[in-house]
Amino acid sequence: MKRFLLLLLLIASLLMACGGQTNNTEPAVTDDTAVSDTAVLTHIRLPMGYIPDPQYAPYYVAVDKGYYAAEGLEVDFDYSFETDGMALVGANELPFAIVSGEQVILARAQELPVVYVLEWFQRYPITVVSKAAANIETPADLRGRNVGLPGFFGASYVGYVGLLSANGLSEGDVNASDIGFTQVESLLTDKVEAVVGYANNEPVQLTARDEAIHVIYVADYIDMVANGIVTNETTIANNPELVQGFVRATLRGLADTLADPQTAYEISKKFVDGLDDSRMNVLEASLPMWQADMLGETDPASWEQTEQVLLGMGLLDAPIAALDAAYTNEFILQAQP
Numbered sequence: 001m002k003r004f005l006l007l008l009l010l011i012a013s014l015l016m017a018c019g020g021q022t023n024n025t026e027p028a029v030t031d032d033t034a035v036s037d038t039a040v041l042t043h044i045r046l047p048m049g050y051i052p053d054p055q056y057a058p059y060y061v062a063v064d065k066g067y068y069a070a071e072g073l074e075v076d077f078d079y080s081f082e083t084d085g086m087a088l089v090g091a092n093e094l095p096f097a098i099v100s101g102e103q104v105i106l107a108r109a110q111e112l113p114v115v116y117v118l119e120w121f122q123r124y125p126i127t128v129v130s131k132a133a134a135n136i137e138t139p140a141d142l143r144g145r146n147v148g149l150p151g152f153f154g155a156s157y158v159g160y161v162g163l164l165s166a167n168g169l170s171e172g173d174v175n176a177s178d179i180g181f182t183q184v185e186s187l188l189t190d191k192v193e194a195v196v197g198y199a200n201n202e203p204v205q206l207t208a209r210d211e212a213i214h215v216i217y218v219a220d221y222i223d224m225v226a227n228g229i230v231t232n233e234t235t236i237a238n239n240p241e242l243v244q245g246f247v248r249a250t251l252r253g254l255a256d257t258l259a260d261p262q263t264a265y266e267i268s269k270k271f272v273d274g275l276d277d278s279r280m281n282v283l284e285a286s287l288p289m290w291q292a293d294m295l296g297e298t299d300p301a302s303w304e305q306t307e308q309v310l311l312g313m314g315l316l317d318a319p320i321a322a323l324d325a326a327y328t329n330e331f332i333l334q335a336q337p
Contacts, residue, residue, distance in 0.1 A: 041074040044246065047085025047097040048077055049227075052272040054283040055200055057264040058120070058290070060271045062253025071245030077271070086230065090114050095235045096246060100155045101225020101298075102306050104327070108320045113233040116327040118247050119298040120254070121226035123219035123289040126159025129202050130194035131187065132212035139167035139216060148179035148192035155226075159218040160196045162309040166222035184209075200285040208281065219289075223302045224309065225327075226289070236328075247331040251296050258287060258295075296332040303327060 048056060059077070062068050068075045078085070085097030086104075090112030104116045128147065130136040136145060142164070150156050161171060179186045183195035183202045188211065195202060203215050218224070229250065231243055257264040265283050269275045303323055310316045320326070 039069075039072075041069060041072055042242070044068075044073050044075045044096060045078050045094055046075050047088065047094065048079050049085060049098050049100075051079050052077070054265060054268045054272065054275065054279050055286045056271070057261075057268045057283055057286075058250065058254040058257045060253075060268050061256050061264050062249050064267045064270060065253070065256065067249035067252045068246070071249045073242075073245060073249065086112070086114065089230055089232050092232055092234045095239075095242060096229055096231050098227060099230045100158075100227050101303070101327075102155065102158045102310060104225070104230055105303070105307055105310060105320060105323075106315060108326050109316055114230045115233055115236060115325070116225070116228055116230050116298060117236075117243060117331050118229040118250060118296040119225065119292075120228045120250075120296070121289050122292045123199075123217070124155075124159055124162075124222070124224045124226045125199045125289055126156055126163075126196060126218045127199045127203060128160070128163065128194050128196055128216040128218075129183070129187065129206065130214050132214050134193050134214075136194050136216070137214055139163055139169060139221060142194065142216075143169065143173045144175065145194060146175045146177065146192045148177055148183060148186045148195045150181045150183065150196070151178050152176075156196050156198075158306075158309060158313070159224065161313050162222045162224055162305075163216070163218045165309060165312055187211075199289060200282050204281050204285050222305060222309075223299065224306045225298065225302050228296075228298065240331075244331050244334055247296065248335040251332070251335050254290060254295055257283075258290060261287060294332065294336070296335075297329055298327050298332075300324065300327075 046059070056077070059075070063075055085094070086099050086107050088094040089097045090107055098120070101116060104114055107114050128136070128142065136142060149160060164171065164174065177192065179192060179195070183197045184205050186192050187195050187206065188209070197203070199215070199217060203213060206213050229247070236243055261283055265280050268283070303326065307316065307319060307323060311319065
């Protein structure tokens with residue numbers, strides 16, 4: 001709880017620091033072959049929320065194949081903290097960021113006018129991972145067990161609590177501890193019986209070490225809003241063409257990655273220093289979480305469930321005003337062929 005409050009304070013402080021400034025969408029010249037050599041593109045700095053990684057293949061593909069350039073955009077990847085991106089977008093300092101859905105609700109509660117416009121991860125990516133020998137096969141098996149979390153904050157914590165609440169468990173039913181980002185080592189050394197992590201990270205690492213594991217996927221029990229693209233009300237009102245172009249290009253990169261993961265992985269090597277063939281499993285584990293009948297679409301019911309989890313955790317004092325203003329499928333629908 002305290003760490004969540006610190007994150008919200010960080011958002012507020014960054015908002016004050018950025019107050020009154022305008023979108024960072026200055027023109028930039030590019031030699032991308034998809035456009036004229038003399039074309040002037042709008043520069044977009046995109047906060048990613050994590051380090052360079054194959055899971056960002058759809059964005060790398062969209063750059064490499066000129067999809068952003070075809071929309072008049074030049075995208076620069078900024079691997080900074082999620083809360084930094086949220087604050088900058090909320091202050092209209094930047095037009096877009098990659099964030100998780102629960103952060104959008106928390107930001108709206110702080111009166112940041114952010115709007116979620118593309119759901120990249122259709123399945124909430126948080127998991128609970130244990131050694132097969134521990135016999136933790138269902139959420140009910142977590143009762144009384146020692147579970148390690150990277151911290152009591154962020155998507156991992158929200159997903160963990162959402163999993164418990166969806167299965168009639170409370171936080172007091174499980175012996176949870178803060179182990180930092182040491183999930184793999186803590187599980188292998190039996191410091192804890194299970195760990196909370198991402199479906200395309202810790203399970204992949206443990207399997208690569210030939211450890212027999214069992215994985216409980218939060219998305220199998222509760223539908224919550226996961227990672228996607230956020231913008232703000234001002235950008236939507238004043239420059240909807242910018243939002244539409246960014247969404248359309250991103251969806252093209254996502255569709256290409258799903259259709260041809262191997263090529264997408266090879267493209268990723270241009271953007272992730274030192275990336276070799278050993279991490280294709282990260283991309284393979286990510287693909288099922290992105291698939292949907294309509295790529296990028298977000299479900300109102302998942303927003304309601306996410307808000308209910310946050311209320312139950314005490315991270316919201318009351319439902320936010322106009323939850324449906326926190327997201328829109330308008331640009332996804334307009335991007336359909």
